[in-house]
Amino acid sequence: MSEVKEYITKDQQDGSVRISEDVIASITSVAVREVEGVYGLSGNIGNDIATILGKKTPDKGVKLVMTDNSVAVECNIIVKFNFSVVEVAKAVQERVAGAVEAMTGVRVDMVNVNVCGIVMPKTPKD
Numbered sequence: 710m711s712e713v714k715e716y717i718t719k720d721q722q723d724g725s726v727r728i729s730e731d732v733i734a735s736i737t738s739v740a741v742r743e744v745e746g747v748y749g750l751s752g753n754i755g756n757d758i759a760t761i762l763g764k765k766t767p768d769k770g771v772k773l774v775m776t777d778n779s780v781a782v783e784c785n786i787i788v789k790f791n792f793s794v795v796e797v798a799k800a801v802q803e804r805v806a807g808a809v810e811a812m813t814g815v816r817v818d819m820v821n822v823n824v825c826g827i828v829m830p831k832t833p834k835d
Contacts, residue, residue, distance in 0.1 A: 740808035746792030
């Protein structure tokens with residue numbers, strides 16, 4: 710996320726509502742984690758260091774490009790082994806677009822999903 714927060718303004722009958730990019734990133738992060746087969750989001754080195762230092766980065770692995778009326782979303786995910794990568798990615802696209810649009814009323818132009826890794830199941834030690 711950038712240092713200067715961006716907002717999408719939704720005009721209402723009695724005024725307007727400004728929705729921060731942080732809100733959309735948080736909705737995206739939760740929606741991704743709800744998809745079966747997703748192990749988690751994959752952040753960059755800055756997010757990973759922040760996590761190690763104890764700083765919360767709920768939107769790691771999420772990048773947004775906002776316009777006046779819409780948003781494009783990019784997610785970096787890790788998929789669990791034995792799940793179809795393509796099916797999980799498609800489910801992430803649908804879940805993210807649906808959640809963002811339902812909760813904010815902001816149109817989602819696209820959801821790009823980058824599968825950055827696969828997590829193997831843990832095997833019991835002998």
